[in-house]
Amino acid sequence: MAQDDSAEWNTDDDLYFEIDNFQSSPKSSSPVVTSSDHMFATLVDMGFSDDVIARAIQENGPNAETSVIIDTISKYSMNCEPSSSKSKTIYHFLAMGFDEEKIIKAIHKHGEENMEEIANALLSSEADMKEEDNIDWSDSDDEMNDDEKDPDSFDSCNPLSSLVKMGFSELEVSLAIERCGDSVSIADLADFICAAQIAREFDEFHIEPEEQKPRQNIRKSQKEPRPSTNDQPLRLPNPMIGFGVPNESVFITHRSLPALARAPPYFYYENVALAPTGVWETISRHLYDVAPEFVDSKYICAAARKRGYVHNLPISNRYQIQPAPKLTIQEALPVTRKWWPTWDTRTKLNCILTVHASAQLTKRIRLALEAHTGEPSEATKRFVIEQCKKWNLVWVGKNKAAPLDGDEIESLLGFPRNHTRGGGITTTERLKSLGNSFQVDTVAYHLSVLKPLFPDGINVLSLFTGIGGGEVALHRLQIPMKTVVSVEISEVNRNILRDFWEQTNQRGVLIEFADVQDLTKDKIVELMKRFGGFDLVIGGSPCNNLAGGNRVSRSGLEGEQSSLFFEYCRILDVVRETTKEMRRS
DNA sequence: GCTATGATGAGGCACCTT
DNA sequence: AAGGTGCCTCATCATAGC
Numbered sequence: 001m002a003q004d005d006s007a008e009w010n011t012d013d014d015l016y017f018e019i020d021n022f023q024s025s026p027k028s029s030s031p032v033v034t035s036s037d038h039m040f041a042t043l044v045d046m047g048f049s050d051d052v053i054a055r056a057i058q059e060n061g062p063n064a065e066t067s068v069i070i071d072t073i074s075k076y077s078m079n080c081e082p083s084s085s086k087s088k089t090i091y092h093f094l095a096m097g098f099d100e101e102k103i104i105k106a107i108h109k110h111g112e113e114n115m116e117e118i119a120n121a122l123l124s125s126e127a128d129m130k131e132e133d134n135i136d137w138s139d140s141d142d143e144m145n146d147d148e149k150d151p152d153s154f155d156s157c158n159p160l161s162s163l164v165k166m167g168f169s170e171l172e173v174s175l176a177i178e179r180c181g182d183s184v185s186i187a188d189l190a191d192f193i194c195a196a197q198i199a200r201e202f203d204e205f206h207i208e209p210e211e212q213k214p215r216q217n218i219r220k221s222q223k224e225p226r227p228s229t230n231d232q233p234l235r236l237p238n239p240m241i242g243f244g245v246p247n248e249s250v251f252i253t254h255r256s257l258p259a260l261a262r263a264p265p266y267f268y269y270e271n272v273a274l275a276p277t278g279v280w281e282t283i284s285r286h287l288y289d290v291a292p293e294f295v296d297s298k299y300i301c302a303a304a305r306k307r308g309y310v311h312n313l314p315i316s317n318r319y320q321i322q323p324a325p326k327l328t329i330q331e332a333l334p335v336t337r338k339w340w341p342t343w344d345t346r347t348k349l350n351c352i353l354t355v356h357a358s359a360q361l362t363k364r365i366r367l368a369l370e371a372h373t374g375e376p377s378e379a380t381k382r383f384v385i386e387q388c389k390k391w392n393l394v395w396v397g398k399n400k401a402a403p404l405d406g407d408e409i410e411s412l413l414g415f416p417r418n419h420t421r422g423g424g425i426t427t428t429e430r431l432k433s434l435g436n437s438f439q440v441d442t443v444a445y446h447l448s449v450l451k452p453l454f455p456d457g458i459n460v461l462s463l464f465t466g467i468g469g470g471e472v473a474l475h476r477l478q479i480p481m482k483t484v485v486s487v488e489i490s491e492v493n494r495n496i497l498r499d500f501w502e503q504t505n506q507r508g509v510l511i512e513f514a515d516v517q518d519l520t521k522d523k524i525v526e527l528m529k530r531f532g533g534f535d536l537v538i539g540g541s542p543c544n545n546l547a548g549g550n551r552v553s554r555s556g557l558e559g560e561q562s563s564l565f566f567e568y569c570r571i572l573d574v575v576r577e578t579t580k581e582m583r584r585s
Numbered sequence: 586g587c588t589a590t591g592a593t594g595a596g597g598c599a600c601c602t603t
Numbered sequence: 604a605a606g607g608t609g610c611c612t613c614a615t616c617a618t619a620g621c
Contacts (some may be wrong), residue, residue, distance in 0.1 A: 236597095238598090238599080272613060274596085354613065355614070360590070432613090435613055435614095543613050546613090547614060548597085548614085549611095554595075
């Protein structure tokens, strides 16, 4: 936790690059996925069609590395394989996500047998439609990423010239070296770049013409589903690592956003991953068709937290805040190590919820265990393990299981100690607020890309702020918050954010609203004119009607609380529109 | 008033066997 | 392919006890 709160706002990027190099150092020289099922799912998530993946796996064997499979798929699209029928050619490019009309046009122009030329024609057609991959919507000065522009930074790298001669761009090579380290062989670097290229290409190809039209017209004209479009039910990725997490070796460093999403401000929306069927499709559709990034925080800390994030942030050069969280329960909560029974094999906690076990339950567990001398019976073990998993209990003494306390939850979720303690909050309220919060390290990992973009600070509109997970993430990233306009219905939560603001000696302005309805269009415009607009709109709307634990009113996005998602959309729309107007004038 | 407690399953995925 | 099993899930409510 950053404790030097009195320090100057540090715009020195040394820390950033040091940490980035740390997190991106190669675990292996090329991406490896342990099981072919996982590899399959990963490739599907990258946008490849099932058929193409199956074919590539069949060709290379089930134990082939992901990079080899991607290479093979790449060859499918580039080789001049004569196809027996026209429809097969069309299907081939449809599977890659191209628009059918364009495919037909390209086939007519170049001839069915010239697959390479067809591919090139489709590629350049898509390239004309899209903007640069790195979102650069600034029309002037302050948001440029110098690393990507400074040719001097490449001079000392030996593999660079070799790889550039092989036809890769300097940017690609430098990114690969940054990700894999400079001790990796040129072949492995080339592999990495290829994988990134293919992932990027396939992703970009999935920009559909519909995405450029107004939202109301979306999807009406869609005839038949195509792979990886949001017409198909969203699949949760396995492993749930989004575009990559610090401790896994598979990274996707580029994606192409739908054209509508490529507009300031940056936005970041969060909710539970395991929402009822169709919810994430709706969320995505209302957020400019940006595909959700599903991440389980168990890959970043010691507790599971399966969440979907819809955002338009860049995804390359992410880094983790330090110190990185411990990955196992016993490391994260050392006090439990001594008492942890060997027959309790858990290393990760389940999702931290808003309710916790009663004293009566832990008493029953103690009595059940004390009935045995030495090793408990299998039935007792089963009972105890079941309860431990159900209630997320940890071992704090002999035969003594206990629910997590507030301090431990704060720590697991990446908050400063005592962040939610005191100030009139009751234990029940504290646990509820924490249970509804972000996992700070996860969110900070995603937000870390903002650090070099806003060296002078950032204006934030924080909706459904809760206990301020987003603000804590930005603070831990040492991204100065010039302005935070926060909306939070709970008074105790607003107090927590205000306390945090004062305790960390924030120099920016904090403005708090209670009711999201109070943030009218006029009010938003006024605030934006006063502070020069918002750079980031962040928030996770209420999950009450989406969460699996709700037996009473799991009614989806139309539910009483969860429908506030549409307020997020309303406000984001106003901010985007006002931003556009402010930039015009 | 407040707090702690226990009861209230469905939904959906992963994985396995058949 | 189909069916069964195991597992987990940012929760809500009524009520007893203080």
